[in-house]
Every structure is written in C-alpha cells, then in structure tokens.
Amino acid sequence: MAFNGVRIPLLLLLGVSSLKAVVALTDMAGQPTKEDELLADLLDGYNPNAKPVDTANQRMQITTSFSLITILSVDDRTQTVSFTGMLTMMWMDSHLKWNPAKYGNVTEVQLPCKSVWRPDTGLLNT
16 A cells, blocks of 8 residues: 655744644534544644654654745844744655555644644744
8 A cells, every 4th residue: 555644844933833624524414524533643743742753763854944024124233133933844754655545545734832742943033
C-alpha cells in the first residue's frame, strides 16, 4: 500500500497561529463521512507535543517564508519601522499519513491548530 505524507502549513499573522478548524461532516442520513473516519484515525494516539519524526535524533526540515503585507510607519528619529506580515512555515508530519483509497479518496484534510505539532517560534527585536 502506498501512503502519502501530509504537508502541514502553519500561518502566523503577527504571532497568532491559525489553521482552519475542522467542521464535523455527515452524509444526508446523518452518518459519519469517510473524512470523519480519517480524522478520528489520524488523531487517535497522536501527541501534538511530540516532534513528528520516526526516530528521536532525526532532523526535521521546516521551510519558512515571510510576506510583507503593509508598512505602517517608518520613524527616522527613533530608527523604527512598524509593519504587518505573514510568516508561513511548512513541514512534513510523518505521523499524519493515510491510504486515500481506504477513506473515499480523501487526499487532504484541515485540522484544528491545537491538534497538531507546531514548531516553537518567537519574534526578536519586536
């Protein structure tokens, strides 16, 4: 069986993390959908506090980018600049993979931010 890994995007807007929340889906008869089954299986035993790697000493590649949205102000006297932007981080979570054929060919899902591991981040010189 082939399994696909899932890239988990983490969007930070002014230090606030955001992933779209999952809305419980049901079919017309009120039965759980394949996506509901997938979410339950993915998160069963998943620990969002543990780095999602196969071995403890394995390194993890995290791709990071920053998009400047607006420059709010520039003050030459105090040598400060204020702006808004979006920090995007992407990584492969090896614990969130599945066989799409088993789940009605669902190839991607959206999870609540608090349900998945996220790298520690901080802002310097703010």
